[in-house]
Amino acid sequence: MCQVCNAAIARGTTDFCLCGAPGTQAAMARVEADLRRREMLGGMAAVLGLYAGFGLAPGRAQAQGAGQPILLTNLRHFDGMTLAMQDGRDILIEGGRIAALVPAGQGPEGARRIDCGGLSVIPGLIDAHWHSTLVGVTQLQAMAADIGFVHLMAGRQAGAALRRGFTTVRDGGGGRAPGAFGGARLL
Numbered sequence: 001m002c003q004v005c006n007a008a009i010a011r012g013t014t015d016f017c018l019c020g021a022p023g024t025q026a027a028m029a030r031v032e033a034d035l036r037r038r039e040m041l042g043g044m045a046a047v048l049g050l051y052a053g054f055g056l057a058p059g060r061a062q063a064q065g066a067g068q069p070i071l072l073t074n075l076r077h078f079d080g081m082t083l084a085m086q087d088g089r090d091i092l093i094e095g096g097r098i099a100a101l102v103p104a105g106q107g108p109e110g111a112r113r114i115d116c117g118g119l120s121v122i123p124g125l126i127d128a129h130w131h132s133t134l135v136g137v138t139q140l141q142a143m144a145a146d147i148g149f150v151h152l153m154a155g156r157q158a159g160a161a162l163r164r165g166f167t168t169v170r171d172g173g174g175g176r177a178p179g180a181f182g183g184a185r186l187l
Helices: 003-011 024-052 139-144 147-163
Strands: 070-073 089-094 099-105 112-115 124-128 166-171
Touching: 139 147, 147 166
Parallel strands: 070 112, 124 166
Antiparallel strands: 070 089, 089 099
16 A cells, blocks of 8 residues: 555544555556566567677677686776876786786786777776666656566666676666676676
8 A cells, every 4th residue: 555545544544545445456466467477578578689689799708718818908007096097017817807917018928918009997896776777768668668678778788887897786676687688797
């Protein structure tokens, strides 16, 4: 029941709306059943959308060669310890994780070198309050659009968050399963 009805019942009055009436409760049950069906169909549509060319699949994903380190060169980096951008260092990645900041030009010989073209590198960002199903649609679309569309937009926004540097997000109630789309780590 709504807050108006609960307050009226607490006061002992009967002048409240009809949200607790059997007819209203039956209608709400039908709406909820329809929403559950739409969520299931929407989730299936979102997964199929990955393979149907909607542009939701991750962009340039490359596996790191087994045992082959990667050396990011020609870059500026923010280390989180000082306010200024740092340069004169290369970033060594081993096993998918940053292993060391080495002086520029002094990385291991067998490493695959990636020239960053003077771009800036920062640690992965964390967004502690994010709603995957609400960032890509308007409020009206979130309430009235087909749930499949809402899920497709959520997947697209997950990838966009990753491209903006957010490697971890805490979804405050969205309907996206971790790993369903190529995006940030979902908590």
